[in-house]
Amino acid sequence: MSIYDLHITYKVNLERKASLKNALVKGLRREKQNYREVRAIRGVSFDVPKGQCTGIIGANGAGKSTLMRAVAGILPPTSGSITIDGKVSTLLALGVGFNSALTGRENVMLGGLAAGLTRAEVNEKFDEIADFSDLGDFIDMPMRTYSSGMFSRLAFAVAVHMNPDILIIDEALSAGDAKFKDRANAKMAELMDHAGTMLLVSHALGTIQNLSDEVIWLHKGRLIKRGDPKLVCDAYLEFLKVGDESIVMEDV
Numbered sequence: 001m002s003i004y005d006l007h008i009t010y011k012v013n014l015e016r017k018a019s020l021k022n023a024l025v026k027g028l029r030r031e032k033q034n035y036r037e038v039r040a041i042r043g044v045s046f047d048v049p050k051g052q053c054t055g056i057i058g059a060n061g062a063g064k065s066t067l068m069r070a071v072a073g074i075l076p077p078t079s080g081s082i083t084i085d086g087k088v089s090t091l092l093a094l095g096v097g098f099n100s101a102l103t104g105r106e107n108v109m110l111g112g113l114a115a116g117l118t119r120a121e122v123n124e125k126f127d128e129i130a131d132f133s134d135l136g137d138f139i140d141m142p143m144r145t146y147s148s149g150m151f152s153r154l155a156f157a158v159a160v161h162m163n164p165d166i167l168i169i170d171e172a173l174s175a176g177d178a179k180f181k182d183r184a185n186a187k188m189a190e191l192m193d194h195a196g197t198m199l200l201v202s203h204a205l206g207t208i209q210n211l212s213d214e215v216i217w218l219h220k221g222r223l224i225k226r227g228d229p230k231l232v233c234d235a236y237l238e239f240l241k242v243g244d245e246s247i248v249m250e251d252v
Contacts, residue, residue, distance in 0.1 A: 001048040001071070001166060001197060006080035008041040008066055008221075040066040042221040043080075050085075050165075053188070053198040055212035055229060057205065057236055062218040064201045068170050071199065086165025086197070089115060100144040104135055104154050107143055111158040125161050132183070133157040153180055160187050167191060170201040185211065205233045 013035055040063050048054045056064050069075040072088055098107045108129055112122030130139050133153040138146065146154070160167065167188075188211060192198065202208055208215060208229060215232040217225045219239075225232050 001085065002081075002083040003047070003071070004045050004081045004083075006041050006044045006067075006070065006082065007039070007078045008063075008070055008075060009037060009039050009078045011035040012038055040221050041070070044218070044221075044223045045080075046216060046223065046226060048166075048197055048199065050197055051192065052213045053192055053200060053211050055208035055215040056199060056201045056218060057203075057208060057215060057233065058218035058224075059240075061220070063221040064218055065170055066221075067218070068168050068199060068201055071166075072168055084166065087116065087163075088166045088168065089159050089162045089164030098143055098151070098155070101142060103142055104133070104139040104146070105130075107154070108139075108158055112162065115162040115164075117162065129154075129157045129161050132161070132187070134180075149180070156184055160184075160191060164191075164196065166197045166199070168199045168201075181207075205237070209233055 042063075044063075044067065046054075056067065058064050066075060070077060071082060071084070073084075099110065102110070105126070108126060109119065109122050112125065113119070117125075133139070133150075133156075135150060135154060138150060139154075143151070143154075156169075159169070169188075185207070188198065188200075192211075198211075200208065200211060212229045214226060215229040216223060217232050217236050225235055
């Protein structure tokens with residue numbers, strides 16, 4: 001995977017109450033919409049070799065999730081390029097793509113089909129996914145009855161069992177209990193042993209250092225530092241002591 005000179009800029013509507021009526025009235029009056037331009041990613045370039053786990057760190061608003069959504073194909077680049085070789089499986093937020101009115105079993109099927117698998121292939125993987133999620137009889141209950149931790153376990157189980165070439169995980173482990181986190185870490189290590197490629201976004205620097213081969217530190221959309229996980233994380237922690245007052249560390 002290769003990212004070259006990536007820029008992502010979008011506009012935020014500053015109107016207190018945006019509506020179609022207000023937009024039409026402004027259009028008829030030829031008034032300009034009140035927007036603010038946000039430069040979420042600014043000239044970021046890096047490569048992720050096959051079989052490597054790259055951790056992404058940075059304060060809230062650094063551009064981490066924007067970058068992951070661009071790699072996943074959800075956000076188009078304003079300029080620059082993203083080159084992907086293989087199938088991407090994403091876990092950008094808990095339960096994204098799940099239908100809470102459907103059962104866990106039915107959502108496993110939806111997730112598999114969305115990942116490009118056939119019904120037969122999903123059925124073949126179902127028992128392994130169900131065992132990993134450890135939901136028991138809840139697998140056949142509507143997902144609206146699930147706790148956030150149960151959402152987390154099933155979402156993670158679906159993502160990692162789709163045999164992805166590239167796995168993107170954005171803060172997805174934060175809602176799991178200690179037992180689940182250990183199982184998840186072991187599964188991710190297994191994926192890496194099979195030459196998978198992983199992008200891992202987290203405020204938990206311990207997890208980042210344990211799993212990553214390289215760490216990238218983003219700040220206000222820019223790549224500040226990349227390299228050895230411990231060295232980059234130590235530099236980030238030092239920056240938090242003397243850097244911008246607006247930066248707040250979470251879950252270290």
